[in-house]
Amino acid sequence: MKLEVQQRRAQREPEPGAARVIAPGLTFADITAQISSIVLTRPTPFVWWGAFAVGMGLLLMLVVAVTALMYRGVGLFGINIPVAWSFAITNFVWWIGIGHAGTLISAILLLLNQSWRNSINRFAEAMTLFAVACAGLFPILHLGRPWLAYWLFPYPNTMTVQPQFRSPLVWDVFAVSTYATVSLLFWYLGMIPDLATLRDRATNPMAFRIYGILALGWRGASRHWRWHETASKLLAGLATPLVLSVHTVVSFDFTISILPGWHSTIFPPYFVAGAIYSGFAMVLVLAIPLRSIYGLENLITERHLNNCAKLMLTTGLIVGYAYCIEPFTSWYSGDKFEMYVVHNRAMGPDAWTYWTVIACNVIIPQALWWKRNRIEPKRLFALAIVVLIGMWMERYMIIVTSLQRDFVPSIWWNFAATVTDNAVLYGSMGLFLTLFLLFVRFFPVISMFEVRELLPFSKPDGGSER
Amino acid sequence: MNRGLYGLAAEFDDAAQLVAAARAAREQGYHRMEAYSPYPISDLDEIIPSRNFLPAVVLIAGLLGTATAWVLQYGIAVWRYPLNVGGRPLNSWPSFIIIMFELTVLFASGAAFFGTLFFAGFPALYHPLFRVDRFRRVSQDGFFLCIEANDYRFDLRETAHFLRELGPRSLWEVDHD
Numbered sequence: 248m249k250l251e252v253q254q255r256r257a258q259r260e261p262e263p264g265a266a267r268v269i270a271p272g273l274t275f276a277d278i279t280a281q282i283s284s285i286v287l288t289r290p291t292p293f294v295w296w297g298a299f300a301v302g303m304g305l306l307l308m309l310v311v312a313v314t315a316l317m318y319r320g321v322g323l324f325g326i327n328i329p330v331a332w333s334f335a336i337t338n339f340v341w342w343i344g345i346g347h348a349g350t351l352i353s354a355i356l357l358l359l360n361q362s363w364r365n366s367i368n369r370f371a372e373a374m375t376l377f378a379v380a381c382a383g384l385f386p387i388l389h390l391g392r393p394w395l396a397y398w399l400f401p402y403p404n405t406m407t408v409q410p411q412f413r414s415p416l417v418w419d420v421f422a423v424s425t426y427a428t429v430s431l432l433f434w435y436l437g438m439i440p441d442l443a444t445l446r447d448r449a450t451n452p453m454a455f456r457i458y459g460i461l462a463l464g465w466r467g468a469s470r471h472w473r474w475h476e477t478a479s480k481l482l483a484g485l486a487t488p489l490v491l492s493v494h495t496v497v498s499f500d501f502t503i504s505i506l507p508g509w510h511s512t513i514f515p516p517y518f519v520a521g522a523i524y525s526g527f528a529m530v531l532v533l534a535i536p537l538r539s540i541y542g543l544e545n546l547i548t549e550r551h552l553n554n555c556a557k558l559m560l561t562t563g564l565i566v567g568y569a570y571c572i573e574p575f576t577s578w579y580s581g582d583k584f585e586m587y588v589v590h591n592r593a594m595g596p597d598a599w600t601y602w603t604v605i606a607c608n609v610i611i612p613q614a615l616w617w618k619r620n621r622i623e624p625k626r627l628f629a630l631a632i633v634v635l636i637g638m639w640m641e642r643y644m645i646i647v648t649s650l651q652r653d654f655v656p657s658i659w660w661n662f663a664a665t666v667t668d669n670a671v672l673y674g675s676m677g678l679f680l681t682l683f684l685l686f687v688r689f690f691p692v693i694s695m696f697e698v699r700e701l702l703p704f705s706k707p708d709g710g711s712e713r
Numbered sequence: 714m715n716r717g718l719y720g721l722a723a724e725f726d727d728a729a730q731l732v733a734a735a736r737a738a739r740e741q742g743y744h745r746m747e748a749y750s751p752y753p754i755s756d757l758d759e760i761i762p763s764r765n766f767l768p769a770v771v772l773i774a775g776l777l778g779t780a781t782a783w784v785l786q787y788g789i790a791v792w793r794y795p796l797n798v799g800g801r802p803l804n805s806w807p808s809f810i811i812i813m814f815e816l817t818v819l820f821a822s823g824a825a826f827f828g829t830l831f832f833a834g835f836p837a838l839y840h841p842l843f844r845v846d847r848f849r850r851v852s853q854d855g856f857f858l859c860i861e862a863n864d865y866r867f868d869l870r871e872t873a874h875f876l877r878e879l880g881p882r883s884l885w886e887v888d889h890d
Binding site: 274275276279401407408409410411412413417418421422425428429432433435436440443444446447448459460463464465466467468469470471472473474475476477478481482485486488489492496499696697699700704705706707 | 727728729731732733747748749750751752753754756757758761763765767768771775785786789790793794796798801805808809811812814815816818819821822823825826828829830832833835836837838839840842843848849850851852853854
């Protein structure tokens with residue numbers, strides 16, 4: 248009991264509540280009990296079942312749509328020449344962009360010693376993983392013959408064909424599969440100590456066995472911690488350029504082509520900023536319900552919401568800057584096709600997408616300059632949803648408006664989405680939701696050992712509370 | 714089968730006590746010991762040192778990844794399946810850079826992950842300390858120091874006396890199995 252007394256006594260000079268990374272007065276035991284109880288002891292909340300039903304329903308829709316697509320072919324999408332890319336590639340870019348915030352939080356903020364990230368990195372990494380899983384689905388579905396997707400990899404074969412390494416589409420295969428693998432390894436490595444906690448607290452013999460196997464025999468030895476820390480830092484160092492490269496490579500899918508509106512050097516930074524923008528929006532969309540349903544306000548505090556909102560505002564401004572520069576480069580190029588694309592986006596048949604993008608990504612998020620909108624969960628949630636819609640629409644606008652008006656007016660055509668297009672889009676959200684809910688139910692949603700490190704008495708020399 | 718004593722484990726109240734105890738044990742000349750804690754404690758790095766080959770392994774694996782990607786692309790694009798695309802050179806190396814980067818990261822990350830498991834000896838689902846019921850606290854709020862019986866300074870009575878002097882919460886003799 249001495250430990251608890253000492254820990255309680257360590258709560259000196261409380262700072263103002265809003266600025267804290269974690270609420271005052273917590274002990275190691277409190278944190279462990281609070282986070283592990285979500286998995287081990289607390290009854291699954293009613294809201295979880297409701298959301299799970301919705302997720303499974305949408306997932307079922309995805310399964311039906313994909314089955315139909317396999318059976319009938321990609322003609323079920325509303326695509327045709329010249330608009331051969333539409334919803335599927337839009338969804339791909341959108342989902343993979345969402346994943347980027349998770350890696351930013353887990354890798355870049357780790358290297359920058361931003362300890363506030365400790366309580367949100369776990370579920371943000373899970374978000375990355377599931378978003379990449381959703382993203383990976385689309386290029387494959389879009390192939391026409393999805394069952395031959397393995398042809399994308401250079402494997403020894405008797406067909407005398409091999410991938411064309413000068414093509415950005417092949418780069419994308421490597422970038423996305425590397426990103427998925429590295430995200431999985433990073434996520435799992437970080438979770439091993441927490442899986443050991445679940446193993447040690449499990450009362451159900453089945454849970455004990457499963458978490459025991461997943462924890463690989465972790466026992467908190469100082470040497471193991473050292474290797475774990477080294478590996479985490481190294482993986483963070485590797486994931487940092489990786490995350491910037493992934494969306495850069497995705498943008499190469501567009502920029503390497505010569506299509507007006509795509510062939511632009513601004514795309515890589517513009518895409519990366521947009522990716523992080525939508526990713527932080529998704530982090531907030533997940534964090535805000537999560538903390539209120541499971542009562543995690545003491546660990547995911549107003550400071551986290553505020554910081555994520557600030558990052559969203561910053562990246563949103565970068566995206567806004569790119570929107571301003573695009574017409575300028577078109578005009579400055581003097582190329583009439585480039586100038587026509589800008590005109591067509593803002594005034595053509597799909598002008599509503601352009602103005603939705605401007606409203607959702609540039610104008611409405613300016614509300615984040617006011618602190619109330621950054622820390623009031625309901626308002627922030629609404630703003631994050633607006634950004635997610637805006638970012639989806641942005642990718643749709645880039646892809647469709649460029650394709651439907653290219654160099655030769657005789658092949659101009661207007662794209663219209665089909666039922667399958669929509670079923671696959673919403674179905675992928677169902678897949679994401681289902682995976683995320685299962686993660687919340689069966690894995691520690693907040694990194695317990697990293698939150699322990701935030702406690703004031705965690706350091707032997709009694710460091711100060713951050 | 715009883716392979717005898719694994720070591721003596723002592724539980725301490727907090728990180729400061731654990732570090733102090735480990736330091737005292739080190740000064741007594743104990744080498745084969747290990748501290749267990751619910752989160753990493755950097756002060757233990759010099760008290761319980763270990764060689765860390767991980768960065769070197771990761772570097773080598775990363776370079777191997779770069780080389781693999783280059784050989785793969787050069788081999789396919791130049792030797793095995795040469796294809797003239799718009800008169801570009803067969804070895805159009807600038808477009809090979811991206812996959813070289815990706816495989817560097819992939820190999821290096823794999824080495825970081827599996828290297829950690831290898832150096833830590835994982836998976837190791839059994840360990841003598843798991844026989845101590847109280848040791849479950851180490852993944853929550855327990856701080857343990859274990860001096861292993863195969864240390865040349867180890868003497869059951871003396872070491873137990875030494876550990877007891879450090880004021881642990883409790884002390885266990887841990888058997889192998």
